[in-house]
Amino acid sequence: MIARRSARGAEVVLGLCAYTHDSAAALLVNGHLIGFAEEERLDGVKHSKAYPTKAVAWLLDEAGLTANEVTTVAYNFDGRRYLPALGQFPAHLARAATRSRAVARSRSFLTVHRRYQARMRDLARRFPLARLVPVLHHRAHALYAFLSAGVDDAAVLVVDSLGELQTTTIWHAAHRDEQTLHLRLAAAVKDPASLGYAYGAVTEHLGWRRGDEEGTVMALAALGEPARFGDLMSRAIPLTTDGFALNPGLLPLRVLSSRYRRTSPVFTSATCSPRPPDAPVEPVHADLAAALQERTEQVMLHLARRAARLTGSGLLCLGGGVAMNCVAAGQVARAGIVDEVHIPPAPGDAGTAIGAAAAAWLEATRCPPTGIGGHCYLGPAYPDLALSGQPRPGLVAERPADPVQHLARQLADGVIVGLFTGRLEAGPRALGNRSILASPFANEVVDRLNGTVKFREPFRPFAPVILADKAADYVRLRQSSPFMSIAAPVTELTRTHLPAIVHGNGTARVQTVTRTQHPFLASVLSAFGEITGHPVLINTSLNIKGRPICGTPDMALDCLLETGLDALLIEGWWVTKC
Template sequence: MLGLCSFTHDSAAALIVDGQLVGLVEEERLSGIKHDKSYPKRGIDWLLTKAGLYPTDIETVALHFRHDLYRDAAPGALAHLLRPATMRRAIPRARSFLTVAANERERLDALRRRFSDAALTQVLHHRAHGLTAFAASGFDDAAVLIVDSLGETQTTTIAHGRLDDLGVPSWDLVRALHDPASLGYAYGAVTQHLGWRKADEEGTVMALAALGDPDRFADLFTQAIRLTPDGFTLDPRLFPLRVISSRWPRVSKEFIARTCPPRAPHEEITKVHMDLTAALQRRTEEVMLALARTARDTTGSARLCVGGGVAMNCVAIGKILAEGIFEEVFVPPAPGDSGTALGVALAVLADRGEPIPAGVVGACYLGPSPFDVGRSSPGMEGIIGRAELAPAQRIAAALADGQIVGVCNGPLEAGPRALGNRSILASPLLPDVIDRLNRDIKYRESFRPFAPVALADHAHSYFALGGASSPFMSIAVPGTDLGRTMIPAVFHDNGLARVQTVDADRNPLLADILKEFDALTGVPVLINTSLNIKGKPICGTASMALDCLKESGLDALLIDRRWYTREDVR
């Protein structure tokens, strides 16, 4: 069973063989192209090699969209001719839906040629998201909330996830909102308006929001994203009707007149930009809280799973957890589109009456090891490498001494967060650590925060997790008095930190590094950010990691059990 997220952003592949998840890998981590939308050939080749299979051995290929629903939705777009605010975009919208359907038909034919012996099936996009989130949670009953920009025509769904007596998961739709009511579209529109890339740099907008005054544009966003008894709706006078084409702007002239002119990527960030993001973020949190309450009311479940691109808004997820609507809130490690590669395979298996495969629940380290893919002998010009017999002690000592160290170790993480296997680690005790990381390592905006990682049995002393764990760095929470006093660098201007909790079972090396650092400093917490620089994906291979060492201000890099430094940093 081969599951694909292909031909759209965040291309990925997942393989299930005989009831076992072989792996899930995002193509960008192997190609070096951020948000790679190509056919995931590198990932598929690695999965087949790992399983000892050939393309002719694949029985079913499942894809993460149903192109027929785009075609079917096109006539309905003409209804927008009846409203002055949407009539100009109605026909282009219909045409864009038909174009998507036609393009997908060609791509399906290409897949049939590649896997000539396999059945090809397409799965509803939100069902794929939902099954990924529910199956990974380990819950037997949960509300499942999916919020993204667009899946076919759905943008927000609430479903009831259940396991039957045989462990077969179901995703029973309770409520759905359809485009143009899209929270992801609105957040992406403002992201783009402010000079960042939509579907990529929404996290930058979320970070900037902590510096602004949300009251300045509160009335605007109350009008632009209006809560309704069924969920919410967008005002087309501010966020114009979607046309699936980059030629059609996502904010209106009225929105610009009431806020600010479009910002070019390298222009100065001013108070108006901060205030605009703050109002957008607060409205997003209000809408997500309202949706979570609806999910609880309509399903009766005490647990919540959240997926889709908006699930990566860790501040909103933290607000849901803090509100106490649910006993537990779970976000999978790959809540975005790459995770649907797993969800489509799970959907086909569920339709056959087969249970969740082994290796899905709670799993995140699902990709290749550093030397599995890419150049067998990475470029070493200007680099010194030597064996390291005690990597945890070596890294902890370097960190305590003020160095910043990269880690490329073991299987690659799934999803957007560095969870210890492809990480940059730093001491939270350094007074200038945030400036150094942003300026010299990541080459990104100075206001961007960095997430902490803590030993699970010590995390609650430093972070107000309310009894929850956070293994996938999905929730932003306040600090305790001890945390704010001892490690203020890990808390953003809003007082929150997107903490990761780790133990020896989940990541032995990272847990050992934290223990060694605790022994040296008395603090079992480190800063953990992804092993990459701005504009590039997380380093999936050894050669990519060495390039990161060469191109950034990293002091050292561990790849498996070898310690690398630049020749100019001996």
């Protein structure tokens, strides 16, 4: 049980993803989610590995609490679970394909365990009156994925690179009465079999940063021919009755150190040399990306079928880093394996801050926390922002009388606009509060966005945001997609009139919006539709490649100054360049 109450009698649970990539914090007070924030959006360091100082300070201030009033700190890893990896040592040492890395692998897991112990000591110093609760990483993923769906029963499939030793888990979650929530582990796959590891390995081989730019490889895959390396990827990631495995002759045994390459000389000779990040992208790179993506989709379909069989549930919740692969998620959604696929707004490790807090609350009370289901706008807001007529050198600001109509007209005229409004979104997708919006009617818009605003590869697609009740006119998707998590085939109407939102594989990663979900954005879409005939806009994140989504007004103004953005609508202020 939660050991103590705060001085004011509240039970205060702080959930943390800290000291590793995607640092984040979430706060529950008496079981209700007060908020959630990713540190990168506040400190400006993409995938920040710091303790989330700024996020925690904002949450405590939002709740009117101090660190000494936190009763429980829930951490998103249980570092004690790293030690069972040592039991794999004899088998790895006995096998020729893994022998050379067996010792280094065991030592690396011991190192990570020691780091975990140091992290717990640091948390004990920061919160001397709180109970520390380590949470199994995949359990944190699974709880958040399920709770964010706001349903009573679901299968949950978590697929990532590595928890403690788990890489893939299947859960059955059920909340059949008002009080008790049950989360049962139905199946697990352990490292070294890891789909996230495999995708990251090939991402790195192709010259992009693993753990950051897998989405670039997913986008490149649409331009390649998977057949060229299809057999190789099938051998690298064979399917099994229980899930899948990795071939260590092609994707070597994981060592928790960046000094060890994740693709083998055999893999290189069968595909291509590792591509330097600044080298041209050639057809062989696209073909390898296509084969990797195809195999990922095959594995995810295989796992989804197993999850449906083991649980009997008609809803499948996806969590973990691989759940951010919107093309694979789209394949699962269209396969008819389940009635609906749900992906939370923050399926990666940042979201486990919420899951860890939920796990600690659930352990103490058996009751699910509130304020999580359906919510994505959970971070800091700046409703009282005041700007001068010249907020920065080279910028001018004014307040339009009707922001909705003003923005819609500007977008219809081809202006590319940053939008900063309301509470910061959770997760990697801009969902209308920290977005860049543009008209979808010409491919030149994509060229401008990639070349002068986002500074990224020209083959990267841009996602559309569509009024939910009009989505069927533009994409073939049987369900809603409020968190921009699923790539769906487009209709002929979209191909003909909105080519800028169609990727090379004929899909679009769509966000569907209702007036309940986002009244302002829905109104802008309606007004834009009245002007152009189509209530559809390009929606991409308010940031530059290599930097996080702008979480603060200063970051947003910097983005306007440093990019080809034409304007920024920030809390009702229309800011343009002189």
